[in-house]
Amino acid sequence: MSVGISHTSTAGSSEPTAPMIATRRRANFLLAAILLPLGLLTVAGMWLLWPSGDTSEISVANPYATAEGVQFETGTVQRAAFEDCPSSQPTVDAGGEALTCLVAFTVPDAGGPTVPVEVTPELAKASAVEAGDRIRYLNLEGVIQGGSAPYVFVDFIRTVPIAALTILYAVVVVAVARWRGFRAMLGLVGALFILAQFILPGLVEGAPPLLLGLVGSVAIMIGVLYFAHGFSARTSTALLGTIFGLGITAVLAAWATGTAHLTGVGDDNAYALVNSSDQLSISSIILCGLIISGLGVLNDVTITQSSAVWELYELAPSTPARRLFTGAMRIGRDHIASTVYTIAFAYAGAALPVLILVSLYDRALIDTLTSGELAEEVVRTLVGSIGLVLAIPVTTAIAVAVVKAVGGRGTGAAPVPAAVPAGPGGTPEPARQQALQEASQGAPSGAGNGPEAEPEVHAGSRRARREAESH
Incomplete structure (x- = not known):
């Protein structure tokens, strides 16, 4: 028994x-x-x-400001290739040799024919401009005449x-x-x-x-x-x-x-x-x-x-x-x-x-x-x-x-189970005796104990937990 x-x-x-x-x-x-x-x-x-x-007393030059007749435009690159630079045309007309640069043939968003956009040497070296890229460029047609590059690359559109x-x-x-x-x-x-x-x-x-x-x-x-x-x-x-x-x-x-x-x-x-x-x-x-x-x-x-x-x-x-x-x-x-x-x-x-x-x-x-x-x-x-x-x-x-x-979500040491079954002869089994000892010392609930050592849930502990969380 x-x-x-x-x-x-x-x-x-x-x-x-x-x-x-x-x-x-x-x-x-x-x-x-x-x-x-x-x-x-x-x-x-x-x-x-x-x-x-x-900020009226501060004057900062806007790198995106344009002169009269110059405007920013956007478009999609149709193809990019190394060709004679459009800006070299005056040199060619004078009998010189044209420089080679990366030219991005771009379809303007505003409509119209494809335009040759001259790309900076740094980007050309990195081959950063490719077909399908969305770019922003300067339209210099209103200020540059005589065959020089009227379209100059400014930046990518990364939206x-x-x-x-x-x-x-x-x-x-x-x-x-x-x-x-x-x-x-x-x-x-x-x-x-x-x-x-x-x-x-x-x-x-x-x-x-x-x-x-x-x-x-x-x-x-x-x-x-x-x-x-x-x-x-x-x-x-x-x-x-x-x-x-x-x-x-x-x-x-x-x-x-x-x-x-x-x-x-x-x-x-x-x-x-x-x-x-x-x-x-x-x-x-x-x-x-x-x-x-x-x-x-x-x-x-x-x-x-x-x-x-x-x-x-x-x-x-x-x-x-x-x-x-x-x-x-x-x-x-x-x-x-x-x-x-x-x-x-x-x-x-x-x-x-x-x-x-x-x-x-x-x-x-x-x-x-x-x-x-x-x-x-x-x-x-x-x-x-x-x-x-x-x-x-x-x-x-x-x-x-x-x-x-x-305190945290808990209110103190884990509750000890109401009863721990004893082993044969009325003496608690070693494992259960250890569970008793750990529980009496405030060990965390369920540490090394079986399912029977799960703590009971009480209304008071739930109220205490809610109060602790509110703090």
Whole structure:
């Protein structure tokens, strides 16, 4: 005859106790006490720094502006071949030899006969123009006479492939991440709005770049994180870690921009901006860019680290805080190792033509890395990586403190089954005895036990779980 040994547990089968609720309220109050003032400061900063939109004092030459009688036209390339350049006709008429170039015979969208569009030597060398391509070209018939090239290639029309990639991206994100992915894309639209309407015009009008970059970045992160991940203690923890990383990045960027003499004058676009207005500072633009450039990766590591702490806690709610921090940091170190070279490779890919060109110079490696062509990319990588690395332990520590106070989806240790059948002679079988011991120590439910060790579901635990998720 078997004897059943009965055990009860109130840790997971009842509603949260008054002390637990009080602790959760204190934790959420502390998060709100930190984040609400930061949010108000961000709103006030955006109100004070919001640009007027007046660009009348800035004069930038528009490369797409045309002289009188010249117009842009579009068409589809019917065929492309190396033939005598139309621009060489005056030389031929004078008895000279014609130059050979790539000519794209194009059917105008506006209708009419096929026109010979002269392609630039760089594109001709790469054989980039082929039959079926959609191109934009200049019609110079109204200003050039005498047989010179009246049609000159300007650019490709990329509307269809880019639109197709955008649709594919949206479909993939929504299919995999579903509603959260859709919200993240909407958050990205909001972030681009802040960048286009607040940060860029502010830089044009000469606003303080450090404040502009910090205020704009914090506003972007608040919107993106809460919109994509919802209002919860987990998201608030990630936001705190992100703001900390942004602060470190901003301080280092301000120091490095001046110390490393990042002037940006080696860039043609920078020259154009410098000559357009006296109030534009390339160093200010570089400083703001250093702050913004690490936003995406920084947000990634903080939200991932916060989620890792929550998941580890839910697997073993009785884990001490020190052990929970140590386990989460093991994940964080892997994340650091992978993200650091992710940033480096991302910047290397963006600057690949410059890297190839510089690598052909006969210079020492240290001179190459500290040259004006690469110094900005090197500093951007180092500054972003330092802010990212320091944000991980801070985010982990905050997440551990909050999760121990607020709790995850669970409310504590798993409930122990009401009865565990005994083995022959009234003595519990070893496996079942071990299950009893693990359950009494707060082991995760179902760990090493059979189906009979599944926890009971109680109305109180469901209510507690809903309350924990709301926090």
